[in-house]
Amino acid sequence: MVDIPRDVPGDIESAMAGEGVMASVPRSADAPAPWVAEPVVPRRRHVNLWKDAWRRLQRNKLAMAGLCGIVVLLFLATFANQLMPYDYDYQNFGNIGEPPSLEFPLGTDLVGRDMLSRMIYGARVSMSVALLSQLAILLIAVPIGAAAGYYGGWVDTLLMRIVDVFYAIPQLLLAILIMGILGRGLENLFIAIILTSWLTLSRQVRAQMLTLREKEFVKASRTAGASAFYIIVRHMLPNALSPIIVAVTFGIPQIIFAEAALSFIGVGINPPMPSWGQMVGEYQQYLRSNWHMAVFPAIAIALTMLSFTFLGDGLRDALDPRMND
């Protein structure tokens, strides 16, 4: 990962890093905070983790650029219907394979559909697939990972054996296979992506839980008689929140990539619904005669992926200062 050199030694971050104690959310009273107070510049004493992280994020220009890119994408995706000059499947039979012009800023495709409209609607497809399936993955992976990490035992063994089998095959190839079996379409795309992506997050949550389980505040809570559910939800998950947020931010471009890749091959969305990946796949054959048809969606995919990666990198640096060297 890209390391942003940090030039302020001896501040809160390195104090935390030295102790090796998880930064905690402000609400939980069990955070062992006293050691923070001493070596720290007084000005920073009352800044909580999230504000602190936000400040660090703002200092990171690439991350902010990524954030701007994502905001633009979300705007395009939300208001796609209002922003599209034409319907995404409206065919202008008089303008087939037109290069970019004033009337069609990004040209038209081989059946006369406006590329700009298709690109805008493609943003909606791409973002909704990415965000919704990431949400589902979160809801599936976190409970399973938390249970496996906290209880160990057969839940853990089962999870790790599933991981073994799934990881024997590249995830994307498995997704291609699932789509091949189910047939293309938006719902099946969700199924294929969720099935092949939840394990990674689950494994990360499990690893977090394994280390947190041995911490004093968890032991204390257990001694005090708190139920497992209470300990996991109130004490352990809040402490694992930063790595989960980072994992989710990095997970989104992975899903955008998966959707584009599946649609590129022809097992993704169902035409005439546009997808950037599908456009690249279909029109890369005509690069020589109609360069614009494949190049614009390719650029869109690249910029989207870059935006999320920049933000993810920035968030990781901002939320988890110990990961810097």
Next chain:
Amino acid sequence: MAQYLLGRLLVMIPTIFVLSVVLFVLMRLTPGSPLQPIAPNANPLSPEQQENLAREWGLDKPIAEQYLVYIAKAAQLDFGTSYVAKSRTVAEILGPTIPVSLHLGLMALVLAIVVGVSLGVMAAVYQNGPADYICTFVAMLGVSIPNFVMAVVLIGIFVLGLKAIPYTGGWETPVDWILPTITLALGPLAVIARYTRSSMIEAIRSDYVRTARAKGANERRVMLIHVLKNALIPPLTILGPLVAAVATGSPFVEIIFRVPGLGRYFVESVLGRDYPVIMAVFLFYGVFLQAMNLLVDLMYGVADPRIRFGGGE
């Protein structure tokens, strides 16, 4: 060592076994019969013809028996007949594609390692210098841009723009090898560069390097003998995942550049629901990747004597 190897093999075999069972059941339970022609307007086969075909392919037996027969034959590299190209065996179809994919993958991997390691080393030695920024930039592009998008951009620049490479596609002459190799190499290259850089930086800051400098060893010697030797061990661990990444990327690269490799046939077989071919490709990928992972782990032990297999000295 022998014990470790045995232990690893004992985990590998059930994994492949479960994978094959899951795939087999999945494919038998899915809609779409292989006993009917794929072409949309073809005449359907009569029930008698279907029965004959089912008997020939062993599809009339219970699924457990089908599986046992299949796996016994597969162990002898007999993967049956393709359901689509009905007169050709799977081995005949896939046989010629595997060397092509291996060739492409190997070239990409070598390019990724050579360029990635050099870039990472340069970036760490000249931290915050131009090399560092180039490394960061390449790493960003390589990690975040899918290779089929990169392929379009590269074709745009080198074939259509600069006209440096003729636009042929295929896998006949070494000129055809250039762009697919670069495209496939970029992702792994970025990962290697990033890993090498951070492990180099860690090594540069370590105590033994400070000691070496304090002894008066010159900078060149410190970098080559003390830093590089230790810093290259961590990047070695990601070789396994990188081989997997190359294997995953190859279908896309092979489609765009029309390379007659395994990846392209895999996609075609999925699109055509050619189950015997899909099974064979997946089993090949599974066994190949597990074997590569094992090989990398063993290499890791050779490179770093501190690692002992099987626990205990």
